[in-house]
Amino acid sequence: MKFVYSSHAQNETLDLERAGDDFEIEIGGERARVQVIAFAPPRLIFSYNGKIFDARVARAGKKHWVYIQGATFVFERAESRAARDAAPGAREGAGSGIVVAPMPGQVRGVLVEQGDAVTEGQPLVLMEAMKMELKVNAPHAGVVAKIFVTLGQSVEREQILAEVIKRGG
Amino acid sequence: MANLNKILIANRGEIAVRIMRACGEMNIATVAVYSDADRAALHTRVAAEAIHIGASPPRESYLNIEKIIDAAKKSNADAIHPGYGFLAENAEFAQAVNDAGIVFIGPSPFSIRAMGDKAEARARMIKSGVPVVPGFQDADDQESLARAAEQIGYPILIKAAAGGGGKAMRVVETKSGFPDALAAARREALNAFGDARVILERYVANARHIEFQILADKFGNTIHLFERECSIQRRHQKIIEETPSPLLDDELRERMGNAAVAAARAVNYENAGTIEFIVDPDTREFYFLEMNTRLQVEHPITELTTGLDLAQWQIRIARGERIERYGERLIQPRGHAIECRVYAEDPSNHFLPSTGRVLDLQLPNMPGVRADAGIATGDEASAFYDPLLVKLIAYAETRDAALAKMQNALREFSLLGVTTNVEFLQTVLAHPTLRQGKATTRFIEQELDAWTQAPHDERRTMGLIAAALAESLDKAPEGEASSVNDPYSPWRAQRAFRVGGELPAAL
Numbered sequence: 302m303k304f305v306y307s308s309h310a311q312n313e314t315l316d317l318e319r320a321g322d323d324f325e326i327e328i329g330g331e332r333a334r335v336q337v338i339a340f341a342p343p344r345l346i347f348s349y350n351g352k353i354f355d356a357r358v359a360r361a362g363k364k365h366w367v368y369i370q371g372a373t374f375v376f377e378r379a380e381s382r383a384a385r386d387a388a389p390g391a392r393e394g395a396g397s398g399i400v401v402a403p404m405p406g407q408v409r410g411v412l413v414e415q416g417d418a419v420t421e422g423q424p425l426v427l428m429e430a431m432k433m434e435l436k437v438n439a440p441h442a443g444v445v446a447k448i449f450v451t452l453g454q455s456v457e458r459e460q461i462l463a464e465v466i467k468r469g470g
Numbered sequence: 471m472a473n474l475n476k477i478l479i480a481n482r483g484e485i486a487v488r489i490m491r492a493c494g495e496m497n498i499a500t501v502a503v504y505s506d507a508d509r510a511a512l513h514t515r516v517a518a519e520a521i522h523i524g525a526s527p528p529r530e531s532y533l534n535i536e537k538i539i540d541a542a543k544k545s546n547a548d549a550i551h552p553g554y555g556f557l558a559e560n561a562e563f564a565q566a567v568n569d570a571g572i573v574f575i576g577p578s579p580f581s582i583r584a585m586g587d588k589a590e591a592r593a594r595m596i597k598s599g600v601p602v603v604p605g606f607q608d609a610d611d612q613e614s615l616a617r618a619a620e621q622i623g624y625p626i627l628i629k630a631a632a633g634g635g636g637k638a639m640r641v642v643e644t645k646s647g648f649p650d651a652l653a654a655a656r657r658e659a660l661n662a663f664g665d666a667r668v669i670l671e672r673y674v675a676n677a678r679h680i681e682f683q684i685l686a687d688k689f690g691n692t693i694h695l696f697e698r699e700c701s702i703q704r705r706h707q708k709i710i711e712e713t714p715s716p717l718l719d720d721e722l723r724e725r726m727g728n729a730a731v732a733a734a735r736a737v738n739y740e741n742a743g744t745i746e747f748i749v750d751p752d753t754r755e756f757y758f759l760e761m762n763t764r765l766q767v768e769h770p771i772t773e774l775t776t777g778l779d780l781a782q783w784q785i786r787i788a789r790g791e792r793i794e795r796y797g798e799r800l801i802q803p804r805g806h807a808i809e810c811r812v813y814a815e816d817p818s819n820h821f822l823p824s825t826g827r828v829l830d831l832q833l834p835n836m837p838g839v840r841a842d843a844g845i846a847t848g849d850e851a852s853a854f855y856d857p858l859l860v861k862l863i864a865y866a867e868t869r870d871a872a873l874a875k876m877q878n879a880l881r882e883f884s885l886l887g888v889t890t891n892v893e894f895l896q897t898v899l900a901h902p903t904l905r906q907g908k909a910t911t912r913f914i915e916q917e918l919d920a921w922t923q924a925p926h927d928e929r930r931t932m933g934l935i936a937a938a939l940a941e942s943l944d945k946a947p948e949g950e951a952s953s954v955n956d957p958y959s960p961w962r963a964q965r966a967f968r969v970g971g972e973l974p975a976a977l
């Protein structure tokens with residue numbers, strides 16, 4: 302079975318097949334035999350090419366957290382391209398006027414209104430989390446097409462805050 | 471001596487848990503207070519009693535003096551311990567606690583006010599022969615502040631007048647950035663301390679931040695418990711502290727220690743407190759920065775090198791014990807201690823806060839390592855409060871040994887579910903500037919600002935394999951035929967299951 306994970310905007314594909322009690326794995330063009338020694342979540346002990354790894358694993362939604370050899374990773378199960386494009390918060394390159402929350406937190410101020418003309422870098426929304434304030438700015442000059450949040454609202458990271466449309470675009 | 475049988479802890483997170491443990495060891499009952507978001511937080515579970523005091527925003531709960539005092543009365547608490555942050559350095563709170571006939575575990579409202587009011591503190595320090603940084607705190611209107619900033623000269627530091635601990639601090643490089651930075655600092659100050667006033671200080675670049683721990687009893691005995699170096703900071707928030715400071719020699723240590731004791735005496739200080747200095751590493755001149763009239767986040771490193779339990783000493787002083795037989799001559803610090811603060815933040819996303827549920831927490835367990843945690847598996851890291859999750863503290867005979875131990879402790883530390891700064895801390899600990907003991911307060915912004923997680927690590931590949939294995943073993947995605955859908959499959963068993971025989975003996 303194929304697994305596609307993304308982390309830090311990098312996609313990684315691996316193929317995992319049962320082979321008796323073991324697994325056959327292919328990643329980065331290399332094939333190897335993996336033996337699961339113990340699986341008692343969050344602990345996962347396995348051997349890869351004869352070397353034993355002691356990992357801790359946990360899952361929340363699409364996010365897979367792994368601690369292994371002193372490092373912690375979070376991998377997101379990549380969706381199909383079509384599903385991702387349709388998803389809210391999808392950002393399609395630099396031309397997009399969709400402005401998303403850079404961190405989870407509360408909306409402490411909505412600084413513009415729908416229909417306002419804004420300049421590049423102009424603050425749109427004021428956020429606060431863990432006693433820290435952050436201004437979320439317009440990615441480019443244009444007109445505020447829509448504000449998606451209200452004062453006091455709690456937002457998740459990557460949640461859409463506003464949309465700024467380029468003039469004539 | 472006052473009888474303290476029950477103490478209410480007006481705080482949350484790791485410090486509330488830390489104080490409750492100290493109480494437990496002294497056979498003192500504990501009362502927790504909590505907000506909506508903290509309904510089932512760790513500190514409410516550690517305490518014998520827990521009282522709800524309001525909604526999640528700090529202003530409606532942990533900063534609400536009336537509700538906290540009501541909770542203390544309702545639970546018949548003899549004393550209130552404020553922890554750090556929130557109301558810990560609020561003189562009106564200390565006064566209100568005293569007025570309610572409850573013991574405030576900390577200094578007098580007079581001392582808090584004298585040190586909290588930066589103008590007054592400054593005048594007293596000068597009178598006591600303690601050097602201070604050039605600054606301004608005579609007025610609080612925008613016009614006066616802007617003019618003063620001009621006079622002191624940019625870059626300038628805007629600080630919460632009622633604050634401390636690096637919260638609500640902004641560096642302003644030029645005049646044009648002043649109005650915005652002032653407005654932001656005011657809002658942060660209001661939320662963190664319930665007071666929007668600010669002061670200005672000249673921003674001393676490339677300085678070292680070195681502080682001295684003070685203990686003072688009700689009988690005029692004031693001692694210092696040596697220094698803590700806290701120069702490793704990001705956004706003016708300490709992330710790594712150590713003692714002794716690699717910068718100080720015995721001569722400078724003695725002069726600064728004497729100045730710290732003089733500073734505390736100048737406000738008739740009682741209980742535990744900390745005198746913060748900045749030190750110019752080139753001239754070796756030091757300046758009084760402020761006094762934190764409370765227990766510090768980084769107090770454990772002093773505990774490890776002096777062998778004293780500072781949280782317990784706060785309580786002992788409050789109930790009227792003397793510290794004289796623990797005078798300086800009897801306290802010889804030993805070895806080296808380092809603290810790392812594990813924050814819920816993403817160093818590869820400009821250190822912005824991260825939130826979420828802790829899915830798994832594994833604390834290091836090895837000789838010489840202490841972990842003070844404010845959360846456990848299953849708990850939520852909320853956007854309402856401070857991002858400090860866990861403090862790891864390592865102790866060894868020498869600095870190098872303590873650094874090695876801390877690196878080892880961080881390797882064994884695992885927190886899944888919330889992004890933390892652990893890997894960043896590893897990078898900092900391995901950095902030559904830190905190894906040489908030369909880091910200043912600008913070290914991180916100067917040398918590690920563009921940090922990102924190493925993308926092509928071999929461990930990452932093994933991590934991916936682990937994720938895929940866990941996913942296959944756990945549960946096949948819906949709609950996909952797989953042997954793991956078999957309800958009788960051993961893969962569905964809740965208990966530990968091994969394939970391929972027993973663990974090799976080497977494990």
